Amino acid sequence: METPTPKRRSKKETGRAFPPGRIRITEALTSLLTKKDFGSITTAEIAETAGVTEALIYKYFKDKRDLLYQVLREYLEHYEPRIKMDLRGIKGSLNKLRKLMWSHLNVYAKDRVFAKILLLQVRSFSDYYISEPYLLVQRFSGIVLDIIAEGIENGEIRNDIDPRIIRQVVMGAIEQVCLTNVVFNRPIQPEEMGETLCQVVFKGITKNAEGR
Amino acid sequence: METPTPKRRSKKETGRAFPPGRIRITEALTSLLTKKDFGSITTAEIAETAGVTEALIYKYFKDKRDLLYQVLREYLEHYEPRIKMDLRGIKGSLNKLRKLMWSHLNVYAKDRVFAKILLLQVRSFSDYYISEPYLLVQRFSGIVLDIIAEGIENGEIRNDIDPRIIRQVVMGAIEQVCLTNVVFNRPIQPEEMGETLCQVVFKGITKNAEGR
Amino acid sequence: METPTPKRRSKKETGRAFPPGRIRITEALTSLLTKKDFGSITTAEIAETAGVTEALIYKYFKDKRDLLYQVLREYLEHYEPRIKMDLRGIKGSLNKLRKLMWSHLNVYAKDRVFAKILLLQVRSFSDYYISEPYLLVQRFSGIVLDIIAEGIENGEIRNDIDPRIIRQVVMGAIEQVCLTNVVFNRPIQPEEMGETLCQVVFKGITKNAEGR
Amino acid sequence: METPTPKRRSKKETGRAFPPGRIRITEALTSLLTKKDFGSITTAEIAETAGVTEALIYKYFKDKRDLLYQVLREYLEHYEPRIKMDLRGIKGSLNKLRKLMWSHLNVYAKDRVFAKILLLQVRSFSDYYISEPYLLVQRFSGIVLDIIAEGIENGEIRNDIDPRIIRQVVMGAIEQVCLTNVVFNRPIQPEEMGETLCQVVFKGITKNAEGR
DNA sequence: TATGAATGAGGTTTCATTCAT
DNA sequence: AATGAATGAAACCTCATTCAT
Numbered sequence: 110m111e112t113p114t115p116k117r118r119s120k121k122e123t124g125r126a127f128p129p130g131r132i133r134i135t136e137a138l139t140s141l142l143t144k145k146d147f148g149s150i151t152t153a154e155i156a157e158t159a160g161v162t163e164a165l166i167y168k169y170f171k172d173k174r175d176l177l178y179q180v181l182r183e184y185l186e187h188y189e190p191r192i193k194m195d196l197r198g199i200k201g202s203l204n205k206l207r208k209l210m211w212s213h214l215n216v217y218a219k220d221r222v223f224a225k226i227l228l229l230q231v232r233s234f235s236d237y238y239i240s241e242p243y244l245l246v247q248r249f250s251g252i253v254l255d256i257i258a259e260g261i262e263n264g265e266i267r268n269d270i271d272p273r274i275i276r277q278v279v280m281g282a283i284e285q286v287c288l289t290n291v292v293f294n295r296p297i298q299p300e301e302m303g304e305t306l307c308q309v310v311f312k313g314i315t316k317n318a319e320g321r
Numbered sequence: 322m323e324t325p326t327p328k329r330r331s332k333k334e335t336g337r338a339f340p341p342g343r344i345r346i347t348e349a350l351t352s353l354l355t356k357k358d359f360g361s362i363t364t365a366e367i368a369e370t371a372g373v374t375e376a377l378i379y380k381y382f383k384d385k386r387d388l389l390y391q392v393l394r395e396y397l398e399h400y401e402p403r404i405k406m407d408l409r410g411i412k413g414s415l416n417k418l419r420k421l422m423w424s425h426l427n428v429y430a431k432d433r434v435f436a437k438i439l440l441l442q443v444r445s446f447s448d449y450y451i452s453e454p455y456l457l458v459q460r461f462s463g464i465v466l467d468i469i470a471e472g473i474e475n476g477e478i479r480n481d482i483d484p485r486i487i488r489q490v491v492m493g494a495i496e497q498v499c500l501t502n503v504v505f506n507r508p509i510q511p512e513e514m515g516e517t518l519c520q521v522v523f524k525g526i527t528k529n530a531e532g533r
Numbered sequence: 534m535e536t537p538t539p540k541r542r543s544k545k546e547t548g549r550a551f552p553p554g555r556i557r558i559t560e561a562l563t564s565l566l567t568k569k570d571f572g573s574i575t576t577a578e579i580a581e582t583a584g585v586t587e588a589l590i591y592k593y594f595k596d597k598r599d600l601l602y603q604v605l606r607e608y609l610e611h612y613e614p615r616i617k618m619d620l621r622g623i624k625g626s627l628n629k630l631r632k633l634m635w636s637h638l639n640v641y642a643k644d645r646v647f648a649k650i651l652l653l654q655v656r657s658f659s660d661y662y663i664s665e666p667y668l669l670v671q672r673f674s675g676i677v678l679d680i681i682a683e684g685i686e687n688g689e690i691r692n693d694i695d696p697r698i699i700r701q702v703v704m705g706a707i708e709q710v711c712l713t714n715v716v717f718n719r720p721i722q723p724e725e726m727g728e729t730l731c732q733v734v735f736k737g738i739t740k741n742a743e744g745r
Numbered sequence: 746m747e748t749p750t751p752k753r754r755s756k757k758e759t760g761r762a763f764p765p766g767r768i769r770i771t772e773a774l775t776s777l778l779t780k781k782d783f784g785s786i787t788t789a790e791i792a793e794t795a796g797v798t799e800a801l802i803y804k805y806f807k808d809k810r811d812l813l814y815q816v817l818r819e820y821l822e823h824y825e826p827r828i829k830m831d832l833r834g835i836k837g838s839l840n841k842l843r844k845l846m847w848s849h850l851n852v853y854a855k856d857r858v859f860a861k862i863l864l865l866q867v868r869s870f871s872d873y874y875i876s877e878p879y880l881l882v883q884r885f886s887g888i889v890l891d892i893i894a895e896g897i898e899n900g901e902i903r904n905d906i907d908p909r910i911i912r913q914v915v916m917g918a919i920e921q922v923c924l925t926n927v928v929f930n931r932p933i934q935p936e937e938m939g940e941t942l943c944q945v946v947f948k949g950i951t952k953n954a955e956g957r
Numbered sequence: 958t959a960t961g962a963a964t965g966a967g968g969t970t971t972c973a974t975t976c977a978t
Numbered sequence: 979a980a981t982g983a984a985t986g987a988a989a990c991c992t993c994a995t996t997c998a999t
Contacts, residue, residue, distance in 0.1 A: 128983060146447055148360070150509070152969060162985050165331055167970060203527065207434050229445045235358050238504060257526075267528045270521055274514075281497025282490040285451030289489065292450060309490050315415065316479045364994060374960050379995060384964070552962060569870055572784070576990065593989055609787060627951065653869045659782050662928060681950075691952045694945055698938075699968050701925070702918040702945050710910070710918025726910075733914050735908055737949030740903045741840065766979065788973060798981050803974060 131169045133159040135180050147177055147230045170234060176242045181231065184223045185245040188216055192249070202260030203311060209253060210302035217287040218297035225241045228288050253280065282306050343381045345371040347392050354434045359389055359442045387423065390452045393443065396435045397457040400428055404461070414472030417524060421465060422495060423515035429499040430509035440500045494518050546725050550679040555593045557583040558602050566646045571601055571654045602664045605655065608647045610667040612640055616673070621679050626684030633677060634734075635727035636709060642721035677704065714737060754762050760907045767805045769795040771816050778858045785814055814876045817867065820859045821881040824852055828885070838896030839947060845889060846919060847939035853923040854933035864924050889916065 115145040137159035141150045151170055156163040160307040170176040194213045199205050227246070253276050260266030266275065283306065289295045349371035353362045364385055366432030368375040382388040404424045411417050429436040443449040465488050478487065495518065502509045512521070539679065561583035564573045576597055596602040597612030619636045623629050626634040639647040651670070655661040677700050690699065714721045773795035777786045788809055792799040793802040805811040828848045833840050863882070867873040889912050896902030902911065919942065927931045 115376055119378035119406075130984065146428070146445055148445065150965075163969080164971080164986080165984060168984075172969070196325050208959080215417045227403070232500075233358055233360065233441045233445050263527055266526050267524075270517060270526070275521060275526050277497045277501070278494040278518065278526070281495075283493075285489045285493025285496065286486070288444075292444075305482060305486050306490065309487060309522075309525075311519075311525050312479075313523050314478050314487050314490070315523045341959070366991090375994080376961080376996075377959060380959075385994065398990080545883075554963065570869060575988070577988080583751070586966095587990085588965080588992080589963060591797060592963075596990070597863075612915065656928075657782055657784065658868050660783075685784060687954055690950050691948075694941060698922070698941050699950050701921045701947060702942065702950070704919035705919070705921025706914040707917070708921065709913040712868075713913070726835045729863070729910050730914065733882075733946075733949075735949050735951045736910050737945075737947050738902050738906070738914070740900055740949045764979065789971095799973080799974075800982080801980060804980075888971065954972080 110136065128169075130159070130161050130165050133161055134166055134169065135183065138176055138180055139222050142230075146235055147226075159199060174234065174236070177226065178237070178242050179225075181226050181242040182245065184220070184226070185242055185249075188223075189245065189248065192216070193252070196252075202256055202263060202265045205256045206260065206279065207303065207307050208254075209256065210279065211284050211299055213280075214287065214299040214303050214306075217283075217291070218299045219240060221291060221294075224287055224291045228284060228291060250276065250280075263292065279310055282310060332532055338382075342371075342373050342377050344425065345373060346378055346381060346388065347395065350392055351434050354437055354442075359438075386446065386448070389438065390441065390449070390454050393435075393454040394457065395437050396432070396438070397461075400435075401457065401460065403500060404428070405464070408464075411412055412475045414468055414475060416473065417468045417493065418465075419495055419515065419519050421468065422491065423511055425492075425495050426509060426511040426515050426518075427497075429503070430511045431504075433503055436499055436503045440496055440503060462488065462492075495524060534744075543594055544553055552593075554583075554585050554589050558593065558600065558609065560602055562600055563646050566649055566654075570721070571572055571650075598658065601650065601654065602661070602666050603645075605650050605666040606669065608644070608650070612647075613669065613672070616640070617676070620676075626680055626687060626689045628697055628702065629680045630677075630684065631727065631731050633680065634703065634730060635723055637704075637707050637728050638711065638721060638723040638730075641715070642723045645715060645718075648711055648715045650716060652708060671694075674700065674704075706734060747791060750793055758832075760777055764805075766795075766797050766801050769797060770781055770802055770805060770812065771819065772839070773859050774812055774816055778866075780819060780830065783862075810870065812871070813862065813866065814873070814878050817862050817878040818881065820856070821860070821878055821885075824859075825881065825884070829888070834887075838892055838901045839943075841892045841916065842889075843939065843943050845892065846915065849916075849919050850923065850933060850935040850939050850942075853919075853927070854935045854957060857927055857930075860923055860927045864920055864927060886912065886916075 118167050134155060138150070141154060141158055152163050152166055155173075155176070156166060159165075166173070166176060170179060187321060192209070193307075195208055195212045196205055199208050217228075231242070237243055254272055257266060257272040257275050257279075261268045261272060266272075283295075286302060287304065346367060349367050351363070353366060353370055364375050364378055367385075367388075368378060371377075378385070380389060382391060404421070406422045407418055407420055409421050416480065428442075443452075443454070449455055466484055467477060468485050469484040469491075473480045473484060478484075498514060499509060501507075552691055558579060561579050562574070565578060565582055576590055579597075579600070580590060583589075590597075590600060592657050594603060598641050616633070616636045619632055623632050641652075646680065655664075655666070661698055678696055681690060681696040681703075685692045685696060690696075710726060711721060713719070770791060773791050774786070777790060777794055788799050788802055791809075791812075792942075794801060795801075802812060805927070806815060830839055831844055831848045835844050839911070852862075867878070873879055890908055891917075893902060893908040893911050897904045897908060922938060922942065923933060925931070
């Protein structure tokens with residue numbers, strides 16, 4: 110998570126690199142998103158920041174929103190293997206879930222622009238839900254669901270609740286926490302926050318009764 | 322929750338009713354929001370739907386976004402007393418919390434436009450967080466926090482977690498569930514969903530070990 | 534035919550007049566068309582000439598081409614009753630045809646912009662053939678056809694040729710003549726030219742053999 | 746008229762063949778012109794259809810319009826000798842004219858793209874009238890005029906009409922007929938149509954009175 | 958209270974075209 | 979002979995917004 114800007118990457122891992130103009134454009138948008146929201150960023154601004162002409166944006170991207178989705182996609186493609194890697198060698202479904210929650214928090218903590226895009230910007234665009242990056246997000250979701258299902262299977266997680274609801278509680282908690290901090294530009298402590306959220310989500314908010 | 326459109330209401334509960342033009346404008350926006358997102362609704366469209374001229378919108382509202390915030394505010398002002406009412410006479414903090422969660426789910430379930438505005442649209446506007454409706458939302462939040470604090474005080478809720486984190490888990494779960502259903506226009510069953518969420522949030526997702 | 538610019542007219546003869554901005558825009562286009570072809574006229578130019586903003590063009594017209602079609606439509610609506618009037622009280626189909634040919638030549642002679650639009654500009658636009666003004670042009674065509682049919686009926690015009698072909702020869706001759714003169718900005722003498730064309734079209738180009 | 750696409754030809758009949766890239770570009774434009782009008786064909790489209798880069802277009806052609814004119818020129822250079830050939834050995838000016846009319850109709854009938862370019866597209870470009878292909882078209886025109894002059898000389902054609910007017914009637918009729926059919930993608934029967942047009946143009950539309 | 962007319966400002970996008978390689 | 983990258987210039991168009999009435 111030490112490379113917050115995963116640009117200048119190859120097309121398909123082994124493919125050819127993106128042309129410099131394209132790279133500068135995505136970098137420009139990323140940089141602008143740290144300062145203002147997508148809606149108030151103009152293509153003129155992006156082009157100027159990138160040091161290219163506005164026309165070049167439309168050479169590489171269908172439109173302004175496509176640019177945003179491409180940036181988001183690159184982030185997601187960058188983080189997916191990392192998160193999968195993070196899970197390697199971990200025993201126990203709850204431990205995996207804890208790690209996953211930490212990974213998520215960590216990504217949002219380290220990469221505010223990514224968090225902003227995902228938690229604040231794209232959600233209001235109806236075409237986001239049929240976009241490429243949304244598909245990737247769903248793949249993330251699938252990983253979470255698999256871990257939960259595994260936990261139910263092996264008895265670590267209660268079996269009286271629809272695993273998708275469990276996932277929504279887990280992800281809802283993480284996103285709610287990050288959303289608030291992202292909006293007000295407050296830092297996120299992944300270690301601390303991850304531990305606390307796990308405590309709540311794993312054990313519940315009820316005070317343990319006698320003998321427990 | 323039988324009046325999903327709380328329009329034609331008075332300015333400040335006892336104040337004078339809104340002029341018909343204003344009412345038609347807010348109604349028009351509400352109606353349009355069922356079909357498309359705020360960003361792709363134009364003032365021309367709002368005016369046409371309302372059967373007024375675009376200029377009239379600016380008679381009553383500072384700008385387009387102000388119109389959205391006013392609509393949201395009217396919703397919030399309409400729902401706040403109801404939710405407070407719902408809590409009356411309930412004993413026990415967890416019972417109050419359960420009721421509150423149900424109330425929230427119920428409002429989102431019944432009033433999709435309200436849910437859309439609050440969960441999808443306004444969040445990406447940075448001036449939302451200094452707007453009037455945001456203040457009202459914070460008041461809602463305060464109620465939740467009070468109940469949690471009360472629960473911690475009286476021993477119903479665990480005291481080892483920051484109550485604000487507990488609130489975020491609770492609200493995060495609700496909003497995550499509603500968000501998904503609102504986006505894909507799927508119905509929400511407040512009774513069922515409220516019960517399930519309480520189960521998860523109150524007791525945690527861990528399978529209780531023997532003797533526990 | 535003394536009013537080459539038939540603007541500032543009412544919407545539907547008795548309807549309300551066009552707003553001044555709209556009038557200035559159509560006048561501006563008309564004026565620009567005397568100097569250059571439609572393809573090289575920009576909306577910025579039209580707006581400047583009209584003394585309005587570019588945006589106003591799009592208030593009144595769907596796009597630049599729609600503006601052209603509207604101008605053409607206004608011309609056609611202006612000339613249609615005149616041409617019909619010209620035919621009043623004329624006896625004999627050939628006489629009517631002669632008058633009609635003269636009317637056409639006269640309009641093209643007097644109103645070069647109209648001629649330019651109709652003979653040079655719109656024809657290359659495929660959507661012209663589904664446009665409103667094209668419908669009006671077809672109505673003109675219908676009048677010609679009716680006269681020819683009448684002439685065939687009453688024995689003035691030969692009955693061994695499809696009347697539509699006759700119309701095409703008649704109109705083709707007129708348009709060819711006007712086209713050339715319009716392109717090279719040469720004047721058209723409707724009287725002289727009408728007479729000559731009638732001679733050719735009515736009697737044919739063959740030198741009459743003795744006794745014929 | 747069996748080779749509707751006269752491409753892959755040499756520069757000046759005996760010159761060197763065009764390089765493959767150039768050929769593919771003109772072929773691409775020709776092919777695109779069957780589907781849409783020149784104005785809505787983009788260089789990007791042409792390049793893609795040709796399987797070359799846009800830049801290559803500018804290697805071989807001054808600009809997009811020059812490409813169109815070159816295509817038109819190649820057509821004209823291809824058809825000129827054929828039409829001249831067609832006239833060989835024909836006796837009588839009216840017979841020559843008939844043949845010429847048939848030849849024209851036949852070319853337009855067989856080669857719709859050529860017809861489209863000549864009758865619909867180039868006419869609206871003011872620089873067309875100073876272009877190379879326009880010179881070739883004028884040479885065609887010259888042939889027609891020569892035949893008419895010859896006919897007047899030898900008494901076959903009436904001598905009381907300016908031969909250029911006669912030419913305009915003849916060519917106007919042909920072009921009018923072809924124009925309509927080209928626009929609406931209707932077939933042209935050169936034999937039938939040639940005969941009919943000759944009947945009209947040669948003898949006139951007036952029903953011959955008794956004794957005439 | 959409401960409107961008709963018009964605008965400012967900029968937005969996105971297109972497209973022919975060039976240049977270094 | 980051909981290309982990949984990038985551009986200039988403008989085109990078209992949108993839209994929130996204002997103002998005189």
